[in-house]
Amino acid sequence: MSHQDQAALDNVKRALRTQTIETPSWAYANSGTRFKVFAQQGVPRDPYEKIADAAVVHRLTGVAPTVALHIPWDKVDDYADLASYAEGQGVALGAINSNVFQDDDYKLGSVTNPDPGVRRKAVDHLLECVDIMDATGSRDLKLWFSDGTNYPGQDDIRARQDRLAEALREVYDRLGTEQRMLLEYKLFEPAFYTTDVPDWGTAYAHCLELGPKAQVVIDTGHHAPGTNIEFIVAFLLRQGRLGAFDFNSRFYADDDLMVGAADPFQLFRIMHEIVRADALRPEYGIAFMLDQCHNIEAKIPAIIRSVMNVQEATAKALLVDRESLTAAQRSGDVLGANAVLMDAYNTDVRPLLAELRADLDLDPDPIAAYARSGYFEKITAGRVGGRQAGWGA
Numbered sequence: 001m002s003h004q005d006q007a008a009l010d011n012v013k014r015a016l017r018t019q020t021i022e023t024p025s026w027a028y029a030n031s032g033t034r035f036k037v038f039a040q041q042g043v044p045r046d047p048y049e050k051i052a053d054a055a056v057v058h059r060l061t062g063v064a065p066t067v068a069l070h071i072p073w074d075k076v077d078d079y080a081d082l083a084s085y086a087e088g089q090g091v092a093l094g095a096i097n098s099n100v101f102q103d104d105d106y107k108l109g110s111v112t113n114p115d116p117g118v119r120r121k122a123v124d125h126l127l128e129c130v131d132i133m134d135a136t137g138s139r140d141l142k143l144w145f146s147d148g149t150n151y152p153g154q155d156d157i158r159a160r161q162d163r164l165a166e167a168l169r170e171v172y173d174r175l176g177t178e179q180r181m182l183l184e185y186k187l188f189e190p191a192f193y194t195t196d197v198p199d200w201g202t203a204y205a206h207c208l209e210l211g212p213k214a215q216v217v218i219d220t221g222h223h224a225p226g227t228n229i230e231f232i233v234a235f236l237l238r239q240g241r242l243g244a245f246d247f248n249s250r251f252y253a254d255d256d257l258m259v260g261a262a263d264p265f266q267l268f269r270i271m272h273e274i275v276r277a278d279a280l281r282p283e284y285g286i287a288f289m290l291d292q293c294h295n296i297e298a299k300i301p302a303i304i305r306s307v308m309n310v311q312e313a314t315a316k317a318l319l320v321d322r323e324s325l326t327a328a329q330r331s332g333d334v335l336g337a338n339a340v341l342m343d344a345y346n347t348d349v350r351p352l353l354a355e356l357r358a359d360l361d362l363d364p365d366p367i368a369a370y371a372r373s374g375y376f377e378k379i380t381a382g383r384v385g386g387r388q389a390g391w392g393a
């Protein structure tokens with residue numbers, strides 16, 4: 001290997017050291033499809049146990065230092081206490097995810113509901129989430145609305161946009177100087193005719209209207225099949241409005257499978273745009289989060305695998321020979337440019353990542369290390385009685 005190659009690899013490793021991936025509290029709990037949720041042994045029974053699991057993922061991977069909460073699933077009496085418990089475990093609390101989709105009152109919508117009383121209740125919940133952020137020290141409030149309609153004529157599409165804008169404004173104005181609002185979009189489901197925030201353009205337009213603390217979040221499972229997600233990434237980065245990712249992968253709709261499982265090439269293409277914009281650095285402000293369900297696979301190893309998949313895609317993106325790529329692009333060398341990208345994608349980065357982990361005093365194989373750790377046996381034996389956490393607990 002030449003000195004130049006070694007210097008390039010050192011740069012890649014340096015960049016990978018700065019990468020952080022946030023894991024979601026709900027992925028440690030029972031979750032699945034609307035047909036069946038298969039309960040697993042050792043599943044956390046409260047937010048403290050979810051954080052303990054997240055801390056194990058961080059200890060083994062070295063790059064998952066924060067855990068996102070979902071309110072009310074992670075409701076506790078004392079959020080400052082939860083935050084200090086997390087700190088003691090070696091992690092911190094991340095984004096606060098609001099939930100205005102599980103109450104009977106929200107049948108016809110939350111912040112876009114035709115009933116002002118229901119809208120008030122929904123906005124109050126979002127404001128409560130900001131109070132929680134004050135206590136946990138979280139930077140980000142993540143908003144996903146299930147709001148929409150099922151039938152033409154059911155409600156006024158435009159009036160619903162007005163109600164949405166009004167609600168977002170009230171919450172935005174409540175944010176502290178360092179706090180942000182992340183607006184997530186999703187094409188359909190549970191609403192099947194119109195969805196009030198169906199795509200990145202709608203989310204982006206609302207964010208623009210609100211101000212710089214409002215940013216778009218891309219959940220990779222929330223698009224129509226075939227959507228070019230990296231284009232959206234590039235566009236939002238150029239506008240300075242990409243705040244976060246909810247990573248997962250999908251074959252059909254919002255499958256919530258492990259990121260990088262269904263389409264590792266897409267994940268690489270997304271990370272290539274991130275690297276291109278120099279947006280991997282934590283100071284840039286993008287929150288790289290997971291939003292997944294592990295219904296049939298063991299949860300903690302699945303989350304470890306997901307973190308590793310993001311790292312692998314990132315390592316490949318960092319390996320793209322940018323100089324050669326730019327030269328090929330500028331000279332109109334279509335095949336040459338494509339080859340530069342594919343060379344990076346086709347590189348086996350696993351040895352490099354194993355080396356990185358060894359540099360960080362971690363086991364080069366976090367999944368094997370987890371299996372050996374005895375943690376699963378410990379939680380299986382210890383977490384008996386009580387109620388396992390899931391959607392709604």
Ligand code: RM4
Pocket residue numbers: 026070097144184219246254291
């Ligand atoms: C939604 C959306 C949100 C997540 C919930 C669990 O579909 O993706 O980000 O908080 O699911």
Ligand code: MN
Pocket residue numbers: 144184219246291
């Ligand atoms: Mn999501």
